[in-house]
Amino acid sequence: MEQSVILVSDRSAVRTLTLNRESKLNAANDDLLLTLTDELKRADADPSVRVVVITGAGRGFCAGQDLGDVSGRGMTFTEHLNHTYNPLVRTIRSLSKPVISAVNGVAAGAGASLALAGDVRLWAQGANLIEVFSNIALVPDSGSTWFLPRLVGYHRAFELMALAEKVRAEDALRLGLCEQVFPDETFRDDVQVYAERLATRPAHALKLTKQALNAALTSTLDQALDLEAELQQLAGDHWEHEEGVTAFKDKRPAQFVREGQEG
Ligand code: T3D
Numbered sequence: 001m002e003q004s005v006i007l008v009s010d011r012s013a014v015r016t017l018t019l020n021r022e023s024k025l026n027a028a029n030d031d032l033l034l035t036l037t038d039e040l041k042r043a044d045a046d047p048s049v050r051v052v053v054i055t056g057a058g059r060g061f062c063a064g065q066d067l068g069d070v071s072g073r074g075m076t077f078t079e080h081l082n083h084t085y086n087p088l089v090r091t092i093r094s095l096s097k098p099v100i101s102a103v104n105g106v107a108a109g110a111g112a113s114l115a116l117a118g119d120v121r122l123w124a125q126g127a128n129l130i131e132v133f134s135n136i137a138l139v140p141d142s143g144s145t146w147f148l149p150r151l152v153g154y155h156r157a158f159e160l161m162a163l164a165e166k167v168r169a170e171d172a173l174r175l176g177l178c179e180q181v182f183p184d185e186t187f188r189d190d191v192q193v194y195a196e197r198l199a200t201r202p203a204h205a206l207k208l209t210k211q212a213l214n215a216a217l218t219s220t221l222d223q224a225l226d227l228e229a230e231l232q233q234l235a236g237d238h239w240e241h242e243e244g245v246t247a248f249k250d251k252r253p254a255q256f257v258r259e260g261q262e263g
Contacts, residue, residue, distance in 0.1 A: 005019070005020055005032040006020060007020045010049070013050040013257070014199055015043045016055060017036060017054050018057050020057045021066075022057045024068075025105070028085075028111070029069045037087050040088075044096055050098075050199040050257070054100070055101075055191065060104075060105040060106050061105050062114050063109065064110040085113075085141060092118065097203070097207070103115045103122065104124045104188070105126065107127065107130070110144075112130060120194075121178040125183055131144060131160050131164060134161060148161070150217065152175050156175070199257070202256040211231065215227055239258075243255060
């Protein structure tokens with residue numbers, strides 16, 4: 001039986017979606033991209049899931065577009081991006097739950113974009129990122145031109161894209177391309193521990209925080225202040241806020257996970 005291109009597993013409110021085309025370093029074909037997008041939406045709709053992890057099987061995270069899968073696909077590049085990669089990246093960014101890009105190995109091309117798209121980026125020590133597009137004379141896509149200059153500035157982004165230089169984990173951490181680097185040997189367990197910790201945080205407040213941050217990346221200060229004031233009302237009216245304040249007064253840890261109650 002043919003194995004699914006996306007493996008789905010649940011542990012303690014954490015859903016892990018594993019890109020599963022190991023022999024090609026999880027290079028993406030349409031099946032992988034469309035299935036991943038569907039699975040993200042399913043995770044968003046599932047009240048038992050509080051955090052989503054995207055990672056890769058084997059030694060690669062994602063080597064970008066499967067270059068064996070391009071010719072004869074009956075779509076222009078523009079149509080293909082609008083059909084596959086762009087909905088995927090939009091889904092990650094607009095998901096109401098935190099998404100962790102767990103970069104276990106090489107992240108190249110659109111795989112690099114996927115590595116940057118998560119709300120949290122966790123890397124294995126041996127992982128690396130390559131804006132490899134210029135090697136095949138393409139333009140960085142799937143959000144790379146949006147994410148990277150915001151993280152490293154225009155000039156560093158241009159250099160990484162023009163020369164397709166490999167960014168290793170220690171440099172990724174220094175440049176702000178990831179939040180944490182874990183040893184290769186314990187990476188998957190360390191990601192799970194991190195994700196479970198994130199899953200105990202107030203889900204509703206984090207959903208609004210993600211909304212505010214995403215909007216702020218393209219807004220003025222005035223617009224950000226207005227949106228904060230609007231979203232704060234929603235947060236302040238939610239049971240999580242009452243629990244946080246009560247827990248503070250009672251000098252006990254807040255309990256933001258409640259059976260049968262969504263964030
Ligand atoms: O709509 C559109 O189509 C436009 C969208 C474009 C989005 C993009 O992502 S464009 C960029 C496409 N990706 C690439 O150009 C990356 C190509 N791969 C590489 O440069 C290297 O493989 C890596 C730097 C990623 C890793 O190098 P290395 O030395 O660690 O591994 P390797 O030996 O090159 O690869 C291992 C196997 O994976 C190998 O297969 P084999 O020889 O063992 O049978 C290799 O062919 C395969 N592989 C790696 N990347 C791809 C791939 N097969 C198909 N497509 C790939 N992208």
